[in-house]
Amino acid sequence: MKICVYCASSQRIDRVYLETARSLGRILAKRSVTIVYGGGGTGSMGALADGALEEGGHVIGVIPEFMYELEWGHTGSQEMKVVDNLHERKRLMLEGVDACVALPGGSGTLEELLEAITLKRLGLFLNPIVLLNMRGFFNPLLEQFERCVSEQFMDDRHRQMWRVVEQPEEVLEAVEFSPEWSSEARNFASLR
8 A cells, every 4th residue: 555645844843743743654654555755854754754664664755856955855765756846746646646644734735635635526536535633733624624515615525535533543544444436526516
């Protein structure tokens, strides 16, 4: 199994976010899950990779060339794909993965997550999306999605596009038990 993980590079975040990312890396590695992530060596990105590598896991980093030149990449990743730009990074991170998981993060993490949800909405990415909602980090975003549904910008069925968990130990179960999704999802808007 291969899972894309969206996470942050900030070094100033609370240690609990770093510990959770490291724990998720360990859990995924112990289950022989290959991790595809943004390639960073700091923040929750670095902690995720470190945790996986500590358990002998396989980690694939995908990093834009300008970030690589700034030496922002994780030096221990077995595989580092250096790409031209952020658009190519996002495309490669989702290519061939069985699921994606979002940890708390800033604008880049949120943008990646929202693109994955949009691709799923359009039937272009059909795999599970899991939000690791530790400390209620994603609650405001989830409230916004509810408003999108209640005001009919999204269909009720769009709530099935993601799963929300609070602990890293719950991530793989959420992936396994996510409802099937098909490209027919792009027709939801026309069914009203």
